[in-house]
Amino acid sequence: MADAKREIERKYESDDSGLPDLTGVAGVAAVLDKGLIELDATYYDTADERLAAAAITLRRRTGGADAGWHLKFPVAPGVRDEIQAPLSDTVPGEIAALLRSRVRDAELIPLVRLRSARDVRHLVDADGTLLAEASVDAVTAERLTGKGRAAQWTEIEVELADGGDPAFLDQVEKRLRRAGVRPSASPSKLARALEQTTGRRRKAKPRRPVTAGDHVLAYLRVQRDALVELDPAVRRDLPDSVHRMRVATRRARSTLRTFRAVLDPVVTDPVAAELKWLAGELGVHRDREVLAERLTTALAALPPDLVTGPVPERLTTWANAQHGGASSHLNGVLDSRRHLTLLDTLDRLLADPPLGKAAAKRPERVLARAVHKDLAKLSGLIGHALDLPPGPERDLALHEARKKAKRTRYAAEAATPALGARARSLTRSMKSLTTLLGDHQDSVMARRTLRELSAVAHAAGESSFTYGVLYGREEVRAATAEAQLPDLWREIVPEASG
Numbered sequence: 022m023a024d025a026k027r028e029i030e031r032k033y034e035s036d037d038s039g040l041p042d043l044t045g046v047a048g049v050a051a052v053l054d055k056g057l058i059e060l061d062a063t064y065y066d067t068a069d070e071r072l073a074a075a076a077i078t079l080r081r082r083t084g085g086a087d088a089g090w091h092l093k094f095p096v097a098p099g100v101r102d103e104i105q106a107p108l109s110d111t112v113p114g115e116i117a118a119l120l121r122s123r124v125r126d127a128e129l130i131p132l133v134r135l136r137s138a139r140d141v142r143h144l145v146d147a148d149g150t151l152l153a154e155a156s157v158d159a160v161t162a163e164r165l166t167g168k169g170r171a172a173q174w175t176e177i178e179v180e181l182a183d184g185g186d187p188a189f190l191d192q193v194e195k196r197l198r199r200a201g202v203r204p205s206a207s208p209s210k211l212a213r214a215l216e217q218t219t220g221r222r223r224k225a226k227p228r229r230p231v232t233a234g235d236h237v238l239a240y241l242r243v244q245r246d247a248l249v250e251l252d253p254a255v256r257r258d259l260p261d262s263v264h265r266m267r268v269a270t271r272r273a274r275s276t277l278r279t280f281r282a283v284l285d286p287v288v289t290d291p292v293a294a295e296l297k298w299l300a301g302e303l304g305v306h307r308d309r310e311v312l313a314e315r316l317t318t319a320l321a322a323l324p325p326d327l328v329t330g331p332v333p334e335r336l337t338t339w340a341n342a343q344h345g346g347a348s349s350h351l352n353g354v355l356d357s358r359r360h361l362t363l364l365d366t367l368d369r370l371l372a373d374p375p376l377g378k379a380a381a382k383r384p385e386r387v388l389a390r391a392v393h394k395d396l397a398k399l400s401g402l403i404g405h406a407l408d409l410p411p412g413p414e415r416d417l418a419l420h421e422a423r424k425k426a427k428r429t430r431y432a433a434e435a436a437t438p439a440l441g442a443r444a445r446s447l448t449r450s451m452k453s454l455t456t457l458l459g460d461h462q463d464s465v466m467a468r469r470t471l472r473e474l475s476a477v478a479h480a481a482g483e484s485s486f487t488y489g490v491l492y493g494r495e496e497v498r499a500a501t502a503e504a505q506l507p508d509l510w511r512e513i514v515p516e517a518s519g
Contacts, residue, residue: 028103030180031190032205040157041200047192048146055141060084062135064211067127078211092116122252125361133214134163151182162214172217233387234380237283240435244273245367267303270296275431279391285375295363302354313340315467319491330484384439392436395429403510416465423458426451450513461502464495
């Protein structure tokens with residue numbers, strides 16, 4: 022199995038004069054010479070360098086204590102998540118899976134070879150605990166494809182010890198700067214190697230959106246990028262990753278559904294249908310995750326004398342079973358030809374968009390008209406739901422209103438760069454509304470689950486009393502949300518129509 026760690030490091034330019042004296046850095050009791058290490062790394066990418074474009078690095082490295090395959094995802098400047106796998110001749114399957122959303126059917130090929138002579142120092146405190154590793158790397162880069170040339174440079178690298186305080190690197194940097202050392206202009210060795218072995222220039226920033234079509238496509242592009250970027254996080258089961266990917270899917274679908282005057286629905290409707298499918302698959306995992314957290318929290322809040330029978334154990338078993346099954350199913354969805362085809366389709370749509378007549382017009386009127394159309398439909402759904410008596414029909418009507426409120430929120434988000442404060446205000450209002458309606462829908466689902474758990478417990482001869490208590494509390498939460506809705510909607514409507 023691959024191992025994962027958070028890598029926090031900083032790189033600096035070096036003039037071959039070696040590492041400045043770091044013994045005066047606050048907290049450093051000694052600088053230990055760990056000798057010279059010879060490292061040999063081959064970096065892999067697709068022929069069109071998709072990984073490099075996303076600042077992702079994949080290498081096979083020998084030498085040093087961590088020889089093997091290393092996959093690094095950017096988290097923040099100087100911070101990367103590193104996935105390690107044992108040395109092998111080909112890319113390990115678990116590593117390849119984390120790259121599938123980007124690589125798809127393309128082949129991973131050797132791109133650059135980097136050989137480094139690394140002079141290592143350990144910065145330790147008075148107890149001998151490692152604070153950071155500082156090294157001077159003499160690097161030789163060789164381009165393995167095309168007609169690239171070789172390149173050489175020397176750099177200083179300071180990597181924080183596992184679990185260390187990132188503020189310590191600030192102290193090291195102060196000392197390095199006083200010694201005339203400056204941060205590297207390249208975020209990684211690979212980025213510098215690609216620059217120096219090909220003579221390429223950094224890509225220019227994309228132009229600012231001007232037309233209605235520009236704004237819609239810019240928002241859609243952000244969602245496509247999120248789907249691709251979140252794929253590895255979902256596979257690694259990182260917190261909130263499924264939720265964020267589902268939201269990106271919904272945002273993309275809502276964009277295609279709302280701005281039909283901008284993008285030809287004959288072309289985009291089938292894409293929207295596939296996005297709905299993906300959101301549904303992600304929802305199986307996410308909805309169960311939310312339910313498990315809601316019920317666990319509610320149970321923990323009960324006084325001990327209201328908990329009869331093995332309710333915590335049964336709830337934990339149910340939650341773990343749901344989570345494990347959902348994770349396995351979701352990985353299958355992400356590996357499926359249907360999902361990869363959807364990503365390819367989104368790429369083609371953005372590269373050659375099916376623009377409608379309104380796409381070339383100024384965005385203010387076009388986007389505002391689409392947003393107000395969604396808002397009008399939402400108003401009708403809210404009114405219909407409030408006219409119904411409490412019960413299953415109202416629950417369903419409020420759920421439909423919630424979905425439309427989300428679509429209106431995403432439309433306002435897409436229009437914000439063009440419409441400014443009005444769209445931002447509507448986005449905030451829709452967020453408040455969807456939060457209220459979301460709590461109501463979660464209560465509906467929680468009560469359904471409690472009925473099922475109660476029936477299983479009863480069949481096993483256990484008391485169902487606690488499930489009834491939790492059910493009653495969920496009824497109160499739902500009734501409270503319904504009572505708050507009219508006042509909240511009255512606050513929103515004048516603001517939204519202004």
